[in-house]
Amino acid sequence: MxxxxxxxxxxxxxxxxxxxxxxxxxxxxxxxxxxxxxxxxxxxxxxxxxxxxxxxxxxxxxxxxxxxxxxxxxxxxxxxxxxxxxxxxxxxxxxxxxxxxxxxxxxxxxxxxxxxxxxxxxxxxxxxxxxxxxxxxxxxxxxxxxxxxxxxxxxxxxxxxxxxxxxxxxxxxxxxxxxxxxxxxxxxxxxxxxxxxxxxxxxxxxxxxxxxDRNLQDVRFPVQYVVRPQTAEHPDYRGFAGQVASGILKVGDEVMALPSGLSTRVAAIDGPNGPVDAAYPPMSVTVRLEDEIDLSRGDILCRKGNHPEPTQDIEATVCWMDATPLTERRKVSILHTTRMARAMVKEIAYELNVNTLHRDQDVHELGLNSIGRVKLRVTTPLLIDDYAENRITGSFILIDEATHRTVGAGVIRH
Amino acid sequence: MTQPASLALSQLDALEAEAIHIIREVVAQMERPALLFSGGKDSICLLHLAIKAFAPAPVPMPVVHIDTGQNFPEVIEYRDRIVEQYGLTLVVGSVQDAIDAGKVKEAPDGSRNRIQTPVLLETIEDNRFDACMGGARRDEEKARAKERVFSFRDEFGQWDPRNQRPELWSLYNGKVHPGESIRVFPLSNWTELDIWDYIRSRDIEVPSIYYAHDREVFLRDGMWMASNEWAVPPEGVETQVRKVRYRTVGDATLTAAVESDADTIDKIIEETAATRLTERGATRGDDRVSEAAMEDRKKEGYF
The missing domain is CATH 3.40.50.300 (P-loop containing nucleotide triphosphate hydrolases)
Known part of the structure; x- marks a missing residue:
């Protein structure tokens, strides 16, 4: 079922x-x-x-x-x-x-x-x-x-x-x-x-x-948490826990870590009920790698020939969810997969009238419940895909830096 | 690439994956998380999911029990054994201690349900927990159906249902100021039947009172109450021995048993699938007070 x-x-x-x-x-x-x-x-x-x-x-x-x-x-x-x-x-x-x-x-x-x-x-x-x-x-x-x-x-x-x-x-x-x-x-x-x-x-x-409906082509594994027991029983265990966003990850596969760009192979995949040969969305697993490479929360495992674009400039359609309107130059926190960063609104290009689909380019702020096209500059590169290709690596939420409320949600369009 | 049918996840596997993702988010985002464990079936599943989420490492947070002092002995025995078996750290918030210290007072009918809340809030404060995970499910109750997975609480532990953080995709916002906290419900999307299916498929042990057994009970407000030191039949009401089991495990003064022959997990699942009463409606005196009893208690900081 x-x-x-x-x-x-x-x-x-x-x-x-x-x-x-x-x-x-x-x-x-x-x-x-x-x-x-x-x-x-x-x-x-x-x-x-x-x-x-x-x-x-x-x-x-x-x-x-x-x-x-x-x-x-x-x-x-x-x-x-x-x-x-x-x-x-x-x-x-x-x-x-x-x-x-x-x-x-x-x-x-x-x-x-x-x-x-x-x-x-x-x-x-x-x-x-x-x-x-x-x-x-x-x-x-x-x-x-x-x-x-x-x-x-x-x-x-x-x-x-x-x-x-x-x-x-x-x-x-x-x-x-x-x-x-x-x-x-x-x-x-x-x-x-x-x-x-x-x-x-x-x-x-x-x-x-x-x-x-799931994307089984593009391997994307955002690292959520590093499992390091450091116990007498498992002194050297180092596993990368996360939920597969897309693609099929198999034991023995060559994978690339971003943002480091280093490559290695998948040594083992531990599922919730024991080791598995392959992981696919929406499985939550722990991946062990053959080499000790620099990899931590917010990083992504993908493939050399098929990887998300690291970028600090993001264009997205944003739904604004807070009573205080979103204005240009405003700074917010952004949560994208497992990575938290800061972002600044460079431009609000237009507001979309969701009833008529008219794009109002004279509008330069987004009020509560408005939807519009927004250009963001982020403090650190995010590993993004187009939302049309990937609902997980193509989406983010915006968080107010003072109140910590979730104030916006965005889907990324190149 | 063709995709074989085996790449589909069953709904139980999908719920397991979602819960593990949420539990890991809590530990990754929060400074001092805790897991609330009552010995009830939902918190047992939650604990097993937490063990799986971090294996082979130990569960990286303490387990908290808000102890009303009016427990079923089978449940306390189970709790202590599980804590020992998995090497967990147990923090007990004692309602009895709070009563003895004069901080809270039990209700005239002897109920300690409502005074669990201040004890829970004090335990959170004393240990400076910024996140508490619990096994509550959205199908249990209508106010819970509207609560977020990451449910923000202010410095008084209050839930404000009209002012909740929007929650989209699988992105959870755990940002809090000192003193504020998050209640987290990784089993939000599970139903009672999912819990039993999971217990069966993963072969998880639950306290014996969930299985049908003979017990001395009496009828109170149409519900079978166990006769014990806290629940005494009113004058003129006879106790009798009936074959019963518990669908929920709460305070022994409030939680009723249901008549049942289900003494195996398969029979429990069969019974759960056929039942026409919600588990809280059938067994919990605490939710029968008003249409908004749960919402009101949650606003005060209840789970």
Missing amino acids: DLLRFATAGSVDDGKSTLIGRLLYDSKSIFEDQLESIELASKNRGAETTDLALLTDGLRAEREQGITIDVAYRYFATPKRKFIIADTPGHQQYTRNMVTGASTADLAIILVDARKGLTEQSRRHATISSLLRVPHVVLAVNKMDLVDWSEERFDEIYREFTDFASKLDIPDLTAIPVSALLGDNIVDRSTNMDWYQGTSLLYHLENVHIGS
Whole structure:
């Protein structure tokens, strides 16, 4: 059984909570005491029906205001797969939460109300899924029961979406007409829409092929920690612990360490349950090398003919997540793989309007929840790849030097 | 390059890899980390993952137990044996000592659940821990579903749910000022069933009270409580011997048993997969207080 992480975005109005509630309920992942507790809470609020949103809106402030303010993680499993849902709010003021949910997602569900068609929120979610390179996108056209199960309406929305998406980078798009409320095309195929030839949403989630989404070509092993027991039993053991970012690392392979540029061979790979012949993403292992070379946290093992570019100048698309706007000349800490450095904002080239994709070049600062192109100068060379090639060596977060808060997230574009 | 099917990681292997990555980040980024160990199944898995993360070197941080003094003896025996076996350093934060010193007072019903928090905070302060790892999971409770893996706490140990650090990719921000700290939850993405699957597949020993056994119990608020020196049946309530097991291990005054025939790991997994009640809903008096009981306790510094 493997693991699929998917992100949803939206508000109660789109039927997002109903959709999640149904996936959880139909897969028997809602427990009786949870259901009882939200039935009681719904009644206490004077609601006539049980509000499934109360399942996901766990914080007091969310319950009081009836809104989702933060990412909630939900879990369910079918005999085929385990699923992790990153359930995020849809409003503009929570763009950063949407970006957070998308950063680890294999798949994004963009929920559209069949009556309303594409909204700003659905465009924003599509844009963010594309920027964060979520490999699979599902356009779920919901509330089909309220448009008489109309194929014309579904086609219209699909065309509207693909027109917009043509300016984006969405490698795999699947459109599914659903009614979350009535369950049509959620778990079982709908009997109300004979014109739809595709699969149900859950079938798609269970079967979408994610194995080849990983980069197995370019060996990148960021060193996290050096294991040196110095015990009587293991006086000379020196292993480099880390999680494989990409590529396949095998015992006997020639590897190059960066930034030193020194080459050696892999002597052994220790996995959590004993030695292994090969390591690939997302395995956490400890690598032993044939020669004693200079290698420590923040360095990367790669290959001589295929390595990341060490550079102090980084161009990236940044989502700003702090109330104090990002301005040119500002200094921040940057965390890239396992390396922490300092960075200065050299230039804010433009702000991206995530609803229209317009690039506003007159803007030279990024406010909370804004996304824009930023040029950074870093104190020490970072070993970067293009985010399109590598989601791990192509991403970073920015940390405020005074408050230590995480204030920004960036994807690197050469 | 073709990719053979064997290059896929099972979901359990993927969760293991993620947890080990997080544990190593804690030790690499933080000055004085600690691992919270209660002897419960989640913290047992966490400890095993920490052992794997640094092998063959010893676990480079102490193990902390916040001891309410109202423990199941099987659990304390297990704790001491594991500490000995893996050469760990054990730090005990004693709720009894804090009561004796007049620093805290137990609740009128004898519960020591709430006063664990000040003892935990004092233990963190006294040892100047800047990171404490725990075995909490997001599927346990709705406030936990919204908590970060690296969860920032201010100098009072408080969690501010509306002001959490965004957490993206597998990049964790452990920067703190002196006095502030991070609570870390490497098992965030695990479910109760994942824990049992892991215990089975890695052949991990857990305290005997997790397996079905005969025990003298009585009914309190619809839950089976073990009759012992801290939990005495109210007048008129008879105790009886039932075959029970524990789904969670907490304070002996609060943690209820469930009726069960599951006396092997396979039966436990079968039972866990079929159950219609959450483990906290079924067994924990402490979470039944209100819709936001957990959120409120976490804001005060609880795990």
